[in-house]
Amino acid sequence: MERIGLAARPDWRDTAAEAGFTFHSENGPYWDETAAYRFTLAQVEEIEEATESLESLCYQVVDRAVGDPAVLDRLAIPRGFHDLVRRSWTDRERNLYGRFDFSYDGGTPPKLLEYNADTPTSLYEAAVFQWVWLEQMIGRGALPRGSDQFNSLHERLVESWKGVGVVGDRLHLAGVMDAEEDRVTVAYLADCARQAGFATEEMDVAEIGVTAAGDFVDLRDRPIRTLFKLYPWEFMVREQYAASLLRRSTRFIEPAWKMILSNKGLLALLWEMFPGHPNLLPAFFDGSEHGLAQPFVRKPLLSREGANVEIVGLLDAEDGPYGAEGYVVQQYAPLPRFDGNYPVIGSWVVAGQPAGMGIREDTSPVTRNTSRFIPHFIQG
């Protein structure tokens, strides 16, 4: 693994505009191709294997959690929704996608920092724009022929929509459409679903309505039979329409059991069940006798984009609105540093299979909403 300085394609902004990539510079530079990370095939395979094995450990955690209300309590899943979570799992509702975030330096085993199992973004740029980048870089002779990329996201997404269990005459996809990154992620997944043969309808989550019977409908009062929601389960079960979720008249993607995995408590549960696993860091629910020496990381159970994350003994908490539901602590594993930058590997799973990689980089050791996306390639 190596960070290589490269000349940006002079016309990349035009290419981005053509490809519908609209948020590359929203809060300062986001897409950054003045550098790229080079991996060997062996390194990529190590990330791939870690991803596959962690996904299977996660399923074992879900299996345990659905049978133990005390575990669901520890994850701050409201009591009234335990049965919904359990049934979504025992009914084998399929999931579509997720992203593991790893600390990895190219030499030691990748360590899991967290799992974005419910509403991961940075998908479009990993699946499409970084792919276009590699094609053009090879085509223009800036990278050698035979350069590869860990990225079968697009093919796998299209294929996986077919098996995920869409019911009804159309697939509804909802997100916070005012947020450009979310809107593009929803539009991209809708595009993949259309290529898989489904009729789609994109909408804002706030446009979802309920009938007197409590069923979800779209703006035209058509029933929402299947809903992909780029909107966290932990919000939905605490908002006004929460009770309607219990009717189960809509099939949700991701399924409700993803509540167990999209929670930082997962890190403590994984360590409890598989202590010493090479891809895991010691992690515990806060308040327990964890015995971690400083510095260690303290993360809210429910937190996004690095908000409220604190490195105890090293770095104050990032501001943010999270933390009311409790915290986990995790041993601090310093991110590797390349030319003053801290990369985090985002390793994607689609329908349970490793499917590609995207790298976020920051000058701070906490990856945040403003971190940049750096493309990667495989050579050697």
Next chain:
Amino acid sequence: MKRSRRIKLTMLGASAIVLTACEERVETQVYETVEQCLANVEEHPDDCRRDFESARATHVETAPRYTSQADCEAEFGDGRCEAGPAGQQTEAGQGGSFFMPVMMGYMLGNALGRTSMAAQPLYRPLVNGTPGSFRTPGNVDVGSSVGRTSVRPSAVNAPVANAGQAISRGGFGARGAATGTGG
């Protein structure tokens, strides 16, 4: 090889999210009135009337619904909305008032060569302030021409009856508004 062999995006060009140019088309006929249909000598007069009546009935079941006349007219134009039938039962057995656009045309069912296919009511939502192309209850664009025309295959899907009127909206989204929720 670790990567996708080919990426085809219908979203290439952010504004053109739906690409229809090279899509397969289906032959059908669109009329604004029964008279237009009757003037088309190739059509059997009974088919014209039967399809019109069928589209009228489907209209009541499947038209887009709005809780206020203003909301409806904002999308379809002043005077182009009507009150939904009084006392129509929602799924829960409760009546409720609602508004829907008036039917601006209909698409023949029998012209599709599938006898079981229902005729469809058509609407014309505003585009830049004036009525745009005809759309099915499923919001599929079937173009602006009257008479013989071709449409996207998805346009001939049987319209789905409304689930019952929404009694409220906005019960999701409060926590993620504006900032987005991805991670």
